[in-house]
Amino acid sequence: MATRTDAPTRREQILREAARLFAERGFHGVGVDEIGAAVGISGPGLYRHFAGKDAMLAELLVGISGQLMTGAKRRVAEAEQGPDALLDSLIEGHIDFALDDRDLITLHDRELDRLRDSDRKLVRQLQRQYVELWVESVRKVYPELAEPHARVAVHAVFGLLNSTPHLSRPGSLPGRAATAQMLHKLARGAFAAAAE
Amino acid sequence: MATRTDAPTRREQILREAARLFAERGFHGVGVDEIGAAVGISGPGLYRHFAGKDAMLAELLVGISGQLMTGAKRRVAEAEQGPDALLDSLIEGHIDFALDDRDLITLHDRELDRLRDSDRKLVRQLQRQYVELWVESVRKVYPELAEPHARVAVHAVFGLLNSTPHLSRPGSLPGRAATAQMLHKLARGAFAAAAE
DNA sequence: CCTCCAGGTTAACGGTCGCTAACCTCCCTG
DNA sequence: CAGGGAGGTTAGCGACCGTTAACCTGGAGG
Numbered sequence: 001m002a003t004r005t006d007a008p009t010r011r012e013q014i015l016r017e018a019a020r021l022f023a024e025r026g027f028h029g030v031g032v033d034e035i036g037a038a039v040g041i042s043g044p045g046l047y048r049h050f051a052g053k054d055a056m057l058a059e060l061l062v063g064i065s066g067q068l069m070t071g072a073k074r075r076v077a078e079a080e081q082g083p084d085a086l087l088d089s090l091i092e093g094h095i096d097f098a099l100d101d102r103d104l105i106t107l108h109d110r111e112l113d114r115l116r117d118s119d120r121k122l123v124r125q126l127q128r129q130y131v132e133l134w135v136e137s138v139r140k141v142y143p144e145l146a147e148p149h150a151r152v153a154v155h156a157v158f159g160l161l162n163s164t165p166h167l168s169r170p171g172s173l174p175g176r177a178a179t180a181q182m183l184h185k186l187a188r189g190a191f192a193a194a195a196e
Numbered sequence: 197m198a199t200r201t202d203a204p205t206r207r208e209q210i211l212r213e214a215a216r217l218f219a220e221r222g223f224h225g226v227g228v229d230e231i232g233a234a235v236g237i238s239g240p241g242l243y244r245h246f247a248g249k250d251a252m253l254a255e256l257l258v259g260i261s262g263q264l265m266t267g268a269k270r271r272v273a274e275a276e277q278g279p280d281a282l283l284d285s286l287i288e289g290h291i292d293f294a295l296d297d298r299d300l301i302t303l304h305d306r307e308l309d310r311l312r313d314s315d316r317k318l319v320r321q322l323q324r325q326y327v328e329l330w331v332e333s334v335r336k337v338y339p340e341l342a343e344p345h346a347r348v349a350v351h352a353v354f355g356l357l358n359s360t361p362h363l364s365r366p367g368s369l370p371g372r373a374a375t376a377q378m379l380h381k382l383a384r385g386a387f388a389a390a391a392e
Numbered sequence: 393c394c395t396c397c398a399g400g401t402t403a404a405c406g407g408t409c410g411c412t413a414a415c416c417t418c419c420c421t422g
Numbered sequence: 423c424a425g426g427g428a429g430g431t432t433a434g435c436g437a438c439c440g441t442t443a444a445c446c447t448g449g450a451g452g
Binding site for chain 2: 438
């Protein structure tokens with residue numbers, strides 16, 4: 001079972017580099033030739049793997065929202081230790097994502113409007129479900145928190161957790177584990193304050 | 197003294213519309229013709245007011261960082277009621293900005309890399325000073341909080357406060373004052389949790 | 393009344409960009 | 423060993439974009 005130590009497929013390579021470049025310079029700021037060059041082929045060779053530049057962005061964004069949503073649903077399903085532990089689990093999942101896939105997090109709320117209508121609707125729907133899932137989870141921990149307030153708090157905490165790309169690039173910061181722990185505390189602190 | 201109910205000058209009009217369009221579709225996603233059309237003139241007419249498209253972005257970004265920095269310095273200078281009130285004042289200032297100038301907040305951390313080297317350095321320096329000012333202020337309230345941790349917390353709280361553009365556009369949300377108050381509580385809660 | 397400039401206009405140029413066309417070359421398979 | 427598809431290549435097209443050039447116009451000032 002060498003399922004997941006395989007060499008990355010060409011498609012995956014392309015997506016990784018495209019994500020990096022899009023995050024760095026914006027969708028319109030990157031040419032297909034650069035994306036090709038980043039994986040060692042040049043320009044139009046990409047069209048053997050994708051229908052076009054738009055298709056790469058679409059696959060990235062749909063993939064992200066899908067991954068986040070899938071992970072969150074799994075966590076909800078596996079929750080057996082009460083609402084408090086579930087919220088911690090959601091936070092932890094989001095932090096892992098924010099720390100390990102900075103480029104994707106960046107794209108996620110930056111280039112959504114560059115998508116075809118149908119793709120954009122799909123992504124937005126997944127995002128909305130994800131938010132809703134968090135809102136419910138938060139309100140189970142803090143039942144006295146009204147729903148609109150909970151929604152604002154959830155969006156704000158996403159902003160907080162997604163701030164990782166702004167931390168100086170590699171990280172002179174306290175180290176990955178410590179940063180994760182710190183973000184977790186900050187998020188819980190924000191929710192607690194919202195409810196008080 | 198009709199100093200600030202004057203009709204906005206053409207330059208100001210252009211900057212406002214450019215900020216809106218840049219925030220909506222990205223710097224490279226907007227053409228000069230569109231910016232012109234947004235203020236009722238067309239395309240090349242902009243060059244009577246700006247040296248080029250880059251110059252507009254530069255003026256916007258330098259202006260933002262400058263405004264934030266100036267406001268924060270003023271608040272520090274006027275602080276007479278101790279560190280706690282100062283931190284509240286900084287938070288309040290940042291929230292006002294985030295709520296009233298969403299487009300600028302969006303540009304601020306999205307299009308920085310599209311600037312000429314000199315401008316980018318200037319903006320980054322202002323940003324760094326702004327962060328530093330916050331870090332000092334936070335550490336006066338929570339002296340037990342180590343500096344690197346305080347810096348991470350400050351960045352995270354910026355992410356939290358800057359989340360306002362993601363709240364559904366006009367705002368079915370609790371209303372401006374209530375949202376501001378909510379964000380304030382969340383930010384203070386996050387800092388408190390960081391220090392605990 | 394003439395002048396001149398601030399602030400527009402349209403035409404056009406050069407460069408870039410996404411994408412297609414046409415072709416080439418392994419390598420796998422019957 | 424023929425052949426065919428997968429995955430490249432380069433050349434080039436058409437569209438668009440930022441910018442410049444050349445020209446026009448209304449109104450303020452001497």
